[in-house]
Ligand code: HEC
């Protein structure tokens with residue numbers, strides 16, 4: 361192979377890579393990007409990033425150009441004597457210390473300004489939402505509305521929201537990439553973060569401070585909805601559950617974990633912009649309208665299975681009333697445990713286990729059967745009948761419990 365040929369092949373490969381990467385950047389569905397902020401908070405940081413990137417690029421080009429010039433200009437030539445050695449050059453050393461110091465001082469101006477903007481107190485009239493981190497799920501409290509919920513955050517579009525960030529146990533960090541965050545939840549302290557969501561949609565949120573075994577499984581969804589829908593949602597959440605039983609076979613469905621996982625990457629590019637709307641009389645976001653990027657699609661461990669049974673919500677309600685569940689979970693009017701997420705309106709949430717699995721009868725029954733098998737480290741014990749737990753629930757009882765929880769709208 362001639363070196364000319366090799367150069368040409370390298371050039372073609374490099375060009376292809378540039379085109380592929382360039383085209384990938386044209387995708388319009390980038391649900392988890394920070395580069396298309398949808399709040400004033402996100403835009404402040406994005407503007408700072410743009411400024412620093414611009415000046416950083418200019419410095420980079422100047423330095424690299426100078427480096428390349430020096431390498432070529434002073435390269436070793438045939439028959440040339442060894443160059444003279446130089447020991448120190450005070451002027452030069454002062455110059456290359458001062459230049460970066462000046463550049464850093466210039467960069468500090470917009471940086472410090474942005475820090476002050478994003479750390480300022482929230483404007484008056486903001487909606488307060490308390491965010492409480494738990495290993496490994498999120499609790500959201502709306503003191504103004506007397507509402508407590510978990511793992512699914514509702515916000516009204518156009519109103520500034522002031523998050524009061526706290527933790528029940530270890531450090532966590534709150535982040536919704538396109539809205540704002542990466543602010544820590546610190547033990548014995550309340551941190552604040554505020555921003556104004558500008559468009560209705562569904563956003564993914566995550567914990568971004570390592571907090572133990574299931575840190576990566578500590579997710580949440582944010583639904584930014586029109587103000588009227590938010591008010592309706594808050595009114596609904598404040599009350600007890602609306603009992604809406606429906607047949608709930610535990611058979612795997614097409615929309616189950618596997619199918620969603622298989623279609624995830626391909627469908628993502630064409631996911632429509634989410635337009636939250638009410639389904640029937642429920643002000644909650646309809647699960648079947650979740651954009652694919654917000655779908656929960658974790659695989660279930662292969663050895664965790666359940667027979668094909670149909671749950672009965674009324675029977676499930678009876679089991680629940682005397683089950684250990686009541687020690688850890690709230691169902692308004694039924695139980696008052698506070699160790700785990702509230703289940704009062706669990707049937708209208710879209711996911712199980714802080715965003716890990718779709719909220720359907722099969723996944724829910726499996727979750728109750730053996731939650732630690734589905735979510736490593738889960739602080740909810742397994743309840744399925746097994747050789748080590750002969751007094752556990754059989755598949756029919758698990759399906760009944762699932763049917764009951766799903767009926768709590
Ligand atoms: C020892 C306390 C405890 C008991 C008892 C308990 N749970 Fe839980 N439960 C939890 C915790 C903690 C979580 C959160 C797990 C996670 O996501 O990391 C949880 C999560 C859940 C979830 C998912 C909630 C969500 O928003 O994702 C459901 C559903 C649930 N439990 C149902 C039940 C049922 C039904 C029973 C009784 C058979 C029960 N739990 C008993 C502690 C408990």
Ligand SMILES: [Cu+2]
Pocket residue numbers: 531532533567568569570571572575576578
């Ligand atoms: Cu974490």
